[in-house]
Amino acid sequence: MHHEQHLKSSDTIRDIVIGMSDGLTVPFALAAGLSGAVNASGIVVTAGLAEIVAGSIAMGLGGFLAGKTEMDHYRSELKREYEEVEKVPEVEKKEVMEIFADFGLSEPLQQQIADEMARDKDKWVDFMMRYELGLEEPHPNAATKSAATIGLSYAIGGIIPLSPYFFISSANTALGYSCIIGLLCLFIFGYLKSKVTGQPVWSGAIKVAITGALAAGAAFGIAKLIGAH
Amino acid sequence: MHHEQHLKSSDTIRDIVIGMSDGLTVPFALAAGLSGAVNASGIVVTAGLAEIVAGSIAMGLGGFLAGKTEMDHYRSELKREYEEVEKVPEVEKKEVMEIFADFGLSEPLQQQIADEMARDKDKWVDFMMRYELGLEEPHPNAATKSAATIGLSYAIGGIIPLSPYFFISSANTALGYSCIIGLLCLFIFGYLKSKVTGQPVWSGAIKVAITGALAAGAAFGIAKLIGAH
Numbered sequence: 001m002h003h004e005q006h007l008k009s010s011d012t013i014r015d016i017v018i019g020m021s022d023g024l025t026v027p028f029a030l031a032a033g034l035s036g037a038v039n040a041s042g043i044v045v046t047a048g049l050a051e052i053v054a055g056s057i058a059m060g061l062g063g064f065l066a067g068k069t070e071m072d073h074y075r076s077e078l079k080r081e082y083e084e085v086e087k088v089p090e091v092e093k094k095e096v097m098e099i100f101a102d103f104g105l106s107e108p109l110q111q112q113i114a115d116e117m118a119r120d121k122d123k124w125v126d127f128m129m130r131y132e133l134g135l136e137e138p139h140p141n142a143a144t145k146s147a148a149t150i151g152l153s154y155a156i157g158g159i160i161p162l163s164p165y166f167f168i169s170s171a172n173t174a175l176g177y178s179c180i181i182g183l184l185c186l187f188i189f190g191y192l193k194s195k196v197t198g199q200p201v202w203s204g205a206i207k208v209a210i211t212g213a214l215a216a217g218a219a220f221g222i223a224k225l226i227g228a229h
Numbered sequence: 230m231h232h233e234q235h236l237k238s239s240d241t242i243r244d245i246v247i248g249m250s251d252g253l254t255v256p257f258a259l260a261a262g263l264s265g266a267v268n269a270s271g272i273v274v275t276a277g278l279a280e281i282v283a284g285s286i287a288m289g290l291g292g293f294l295a296g297k298t299e300m301d302h303y304r305s306e307l308k309r310e311y312e313e314v315e316k317v318p319e320v321e322k323k324e325v326m327e328i329f330a331d332f333g334l335s336e337p338l339q340q341q342i343a344d345e346m347a348r349d350k351d352k353w354v355d356f357m358m359r360y361e362l363g364l365e366e367p368h369p370n371a372a373t374k375s376a377a378t379i380g381l382s383y384a385i386g387g388i389i390p391l392s393p394y395f396f397i398s399s400a401n402t403a404l405g406y407s408c409i410i411g412l413l414c415l416f417i418f419g420y421l422k423s424k425v426t427g428q429p430v431w432s433g434a435i436k437v438a439i440t441g442a443l444a445a446g447a448a449f450g451i452a453k454l455i456g457a458h
Contacts, residue, residue, distance in 0.1 A: 025287040
């Protein structure tokens with residue numbers, strides 16, 4: 001089928017992208033900022049790891065709760081649609097007709113569609129869920145898996161540009177290496193992200209790297225400013 | 230219409246929720262963690278503000294780029310659908326029929342729908358975009374507005390629980406006040422977020438507050454552990 005060309009990335013890849021986008025950027029930028037104010041790698045590492053732990057939990061658990069909420073929402077809407085189809089079938093049929101009226105189909109045809117669809121209640125409800133409410137049934141274990149993927153991606157992304165501070169006690173010296181590693185990782189990540197989402201790869205890579213550079217530069221500037229007082 | 234009960238939060242509220250969820254959690258948890266390792270509010274404030282700046286830029290610019298990508302994606306798919314409707318109308322008609330076959334409509338009715346829909350190309354393409362590909366047209370200025378809203382929400386959320394460290398030089402003392410303020414804000418935020426998204430409000434408030442407490446506790450633990458070495 002020619003339509004398989006329509007690229008759509010999987011949920012796992014989406015979660016890795018979500019976690020790693022922020023994971024590669026924020027701890028890196030925080031470390032850079034702190035290096036502008038204190039020259040002790042020990043403090044930078046402590047703050048960096050605290051940030052990574054906090055960020056992983058906030059994003060991971062956030063992803064988990066969002067997934068649970070999506071599931072609850074789907075179930076309550078599904079229940080409501082079944083009730084409505086049972087209690088006010090004529091109203092629901094009108095809603096089916098309205099959907100097709102919007103696409104310019106004639107009224108007799110709208111009526112025919114609504115009548116035929118009403119024969120199978122499960123499929124009718126499925127239609128209303130998808131096309132009236134725009135809701136797809138979420139996977140049952142999606143929330144847990146999504147939480148773990150986002151949290152882990154954030155942590156991995158965060159550790160890499162922080163690593164020079166583990167080995168070099170002068171934060172100012174480590175900063176140089178961290179910038180090289182961090183921006184390189186962001187560039188590669190931006191390239192791969194654009195590739196899987198079917199976007200132009202080089203401009204994608206540059207955009208992601210610039211975001212990281214801006215965040216690190218701004219964090220460095222603000223920390224330097226406060227440190228001077 | 231009874232269907233207006235189906236609650237759907239606006240894009241702005243969604244962006245505020247995205248920015249504030251992480252903004253209220255991560256800088257608060259980082260500050261708590263750092264307080265476990267160094268007792269100087271000056272360093273906590275420097276790190277906290279560096280984090281807020283980095284996080285706002287990463288999330289805001291991230292939101293902006295995601296919005297732009299969404300727009301580019303929509304436009305390229307729209308162009309492709311118009312080309313397909315022009316070049317291979319019979320294939321596209323088959324796709325319309327397949328959509329309705331899934332909902333149990335009879336073949337003559339599928340054919341009739343496909344034929345009627347093919348009369349108006351704009352509406353036909355609109356139908357394929359929405360119901361085959363699940364794509365809605367994004368607002369033209371959505372990306373910029375979304376970036377500003379997410380970034381600002383992150384910054385506001387971040388500043389509030391950090392404020393005690395501005396006034397109290399002992400980070401250990403400030404930590405107590407920060408926890409009270411931070412958890413209270415998370416609780417209120419969780420309540421309001423659940424309210425606008427139509428979820429149970431008290432359990433929503435508790436979930437959000439627990440996420441923040443876990444993130445802060447874990448950051449505190451890891452910083453204490455490293456600080457001891």
